Amino acid sequence: MxxxxxxxxxxxxxxxxxxxxxxxxxxxxxxxxxxxxxxxxxxxxxxxxxxxxxxxxxxxxxxxxxxxxxxxxxxxxxxxxxxxxxxxxxxxxxxxxxxxxxxxxxxxxxxxxxxxxxxxxRPAGLDVSAALAGASVVAVLEGVNDHENIGSIFRNAAGLGVDAVLFGSGCADPLYRRCVRVSMGHALLVPLAKLPEWPGELELLAHHGFTTVSLTPDPAVPLLAEAVESVDKVAFLVGAEGPGLSAAAMRASHVRARIPMSRGTDSLNVATAAAIGFYELARSN
Amino acid sequence: MxxxxxxxxxxxxxxxxxxxxxxxxxxxxxxxxxxxxxxxxxxxxxxxxxxxxxxxxxxxxxxxxxxxxxxxxxxxxxxxxxxxxxxxxxxxxxxxxxxxxxxxxxxxxxxxxxxxxxxxxRPAGLDVSAALAGASVVAVLEGVNDHENIGSIFRNAAGLGVDAVLFGSGCADPLYRRCVRVSMGHALLVPLAKLPEWPGELELLAHHGFTTVSLTPDPAVPLLAEAVESVDKVAFLVGAEGPGLSAAAMRASHVRARIPMSRGTDSLNVATAAAIGFYELARSN
CATH class of the missing domain: 3.30.1330.30 (Ribosomal protein L30/S12)
Known part of the structure; x- marks a missing residue:
């Protein structure tokens, strides 16, 4: 030293x-x-x-x-x-x-x-197109207002090869100290951008060739593995624990998908659900 | 009311x-x-x-x-x-x-x-055979001494259809209040048992027909999806963040497997890594 x-x-x-x-x-x-x-x-x-x-x-x-x-x-x-x-x-x-x-x-x-x-x-925020440049898997958050969950999502995103994290409405500040700490610094490294017009700006993702996939515990929708089987570029939407994604966000996405869950249990923690989504993509690449 | x-x-x-x-x-x-x-x-x-x-x-x-x-x-x-x-x-x-x-x-x-x-x-602990009765997927923890991580593992186990959680050496008390709270009560519902002779008692799992799979970030081992492709009953071994599983535990298991990770990032949180292992099994059943 x-x-x-x-x-x-x-x-x-x-x-x-x-x-x-x-x-x-x-x-x-x-x-x-x-x-x-x-x-x-x-x-x-x-x-x-x-x-x-x-x-x-x-x-x-x-x-x-x-x-x-x-x-x-x-x-x-x-x-x-x-x-x-x-x-x-x-x-x-x-x-x-x-x-x-x-x-x-x-x-x-x-x-x-x-x-x-x-x-x-804080430098000026990236605009969405800059955050999407060269990306093939992105996470999109709605209503995630817990700093630790956002921090964990950045850590999981970095570990599992996610290229950017985008923020819809109702999310906590991803650059708050606790979030940065829990992310192990990846909140500073993984590109992030806000989608101020929510959920309208999901169209921008479609425009960039992304299939938007809403994660939901709804047992009536296809399994995640089927939903992403033949897609090229994927944007995973996740909502807060409890309320989940809004109906508007789900309507604005291309597909809904679920993680196979045991009956009668609670939904997974949002960062864990997101990690499973990221893994599903990483495993098939 | x-x-x-x-x-x-x-x-x-x-x-x-x-x-x-x-x-x-x-x-x-x-x-x-x-x-x-x-x-x-x-x-x-x-x-x-x-x-x-x-x-x-x-x-x-x-x-x-x-x-x-x-x-x-x-x-x-x-x-x-x-x-x-x-x-x-x-x-x-x-x-x-x-x-x-x-x-x-x-x-x-x-x-x-x-x-x-x-x-x-606290009732008398279950013995391992009782915890394994009828089980097809179990988690085995070594050195996980963080109550929140153990609680999260129980929650993920319940959500993703894991039948029992077994404890090797060096783990924190799974029945401590904070662990039970983070598990959303699933630490009281998912069968759990201790393996006092560690890692020798992994043989008992093999005796019950389980393939023991050690999760490791080692890039030289097969991917999780390949490692569990044709197995019937699976026991996932996970170690604490940082040290990971001991060499003795890895040697005592049948296979090692890894989650596909980006280079240069930290390993995932232990509860997240375990959840991905549980998901890999759940998705193919």
Whole structure:
């Protein structure tokens, strides 16, 4: 492990938790003030940042289109990240704010086990056509408002070869810190885009040659394996646990399909159902 | 909804949080004293109880081989459960301790959103042969020490038609409250058994006609779909995230198989990997 002091990284020691230079990492659990709230025009005063937490996720942020403009961490994590830090575009221009665990806890608002954070500005969102370029399997979410489920979907998408994740109406923020953490950083790497006109914009997917497949527990629809047997490019629609997909979304999709489920049990967790859909495609390619 | 007062249920109002009659629900988050610790011979002073939390899970406990001997809950949940309670063997003999949310929080040790608990004694564990009777797909866990993952595996097992869950070495307690809750009560319904001689007892599975299949991310082994193509009864072995299955467990199994994964990504969550294994079997039946 190289000595951090010998690296072209700008290390700044923070001893005062009120230091304004670390404001982008302040009060991460605050509902109203956390820095990783999206910047909404005329809405909440979000700073529009993205926070990566822990060595692995910070490494993935550095590798992603989200270019970090600062880090905050304890000395040990600086050591672990030193080789990653020099791969940023201009290491000397991106400060690493070094603090002890107590000062860091006071800034962040809680004790952070993972010991290091990176912060980036949110770039402009991809438009759907950009996210679909070269894609053959995509996931489309509707009403998934649980950050852990969205994070798991990104992790499963990355693992099982899904090319993009698209967001219909009613979903939670995929770039919130907890979502990014649960995704193991894949929320920063897998292309994502919003479909503001929902479900009308599903037509755009059809236009790009995708067969849209709605996953539903309805026992009257064909099995997933049959539904995707001879399709080329597939978009899997999944809805939140409980309500599932809206009738409008199901009507707007080409096919409905189900996972073979035992009678009398609850539907699967949405991230698990999505993973099974992704697997069904991956197994036949 | 029938009036609880008209039901043959023994309702006992609890106003003193120190009332000894609710000791089986006391300090649920205590590491040492929680009542749902297994009773270990000569070991920790566990009471050997199982706790069901929330209306749905309590309903499933009543339907399971875990016969509740008491309930603690707020009046509203008593109303919601009234039809379930009269289906217990002898409703008048099983007290429902009714308390307000504050008293309940003082007993339990935290504010319990779900508002109702059931408690049962742990019956003697099933032996492996009993758990395997009539089974054609079983899951076998090694080193899975995360309660949420075990709970998810039970939920996925129930949903995807898995007949039993078996526990090799190093797993967390599948009957701990959080596991039962995440499983949506299926940890009480899906047969489970321990394999104390690990991995030697995998031979017992072979003796019962099961092909033992170790899931591994190793890219050199056959794909899951090929590995299970012509097998009759299957036991899926899964290990903890990170370490995976031990070399000894893999050697003791008949086949190794992998889920097709993208290069350079992390392995899937263990419950997700298991769900994909269960699905692969369910899709071809």
């Amino acid at each position: 190289p000595d951090p002091a010998s690296l072209p990284v700008q290390i700044i020691d923070i001893t005062d938790p009120d230091d304004e230079r670390v404001d982008d990492f302040r009060d991460l659990n605050s509902v109203d003030r956390r820095p990783d709230l999206p910047a909404l025009p005329g809405g909440r005063p979000g700073k529009g940042l993205v926070i990566a937490e822990g060595v692995l996720v910070v490494q993935r942020m550095v590798a992603s289109r989200f270019a970090p403009h600062a880090f905050l961490g304890v000395d040990r994590r600086l050591g672990e990240l030193s080789e990653t830090l020099v791969t940023t575009d201009d290491p000397a221009a991106v400060p690493f704010y070094r603090a002890d665990a107590d000062v860091m806890a006071q800034v962040v608002g809680f004790h952070l086990n993972r010991g290091v954070l990176g912060v980036a500005r | 029938p009036d609880p007062a008209s039901l043959p249920v023994q309702i006992i109002d609890i106003t003193d949080p120190d009332d000894e009659r609710v000791d089986d629900f006391r300090d649920l988050n205590s590491v040492d004293r929680r009542p749902d610790l297994p009773a270990l011979p000569g070991g920790r002073p566990g009471k050997g109880l199982v706790i069901a939390e929330g209306v749905l899970v309590v309903q499933r406990m009543v339907a399971s081989r875990f016969a509740p001997h008491a309930f603690l809950g707020v009046d509203r949940r008593l109303g919601e459960l009234s039809e379930t309670l009269v289906t217990t063997d002898d409703p008048a003999a099983v007290p429902f301790y009714r308390a307000d949310a504050d008293v309940m929080a003082q007993v339990v040790g935290f504010h319990l959103n779900r508002g109702v608990l059931g408690v049962a004694r």
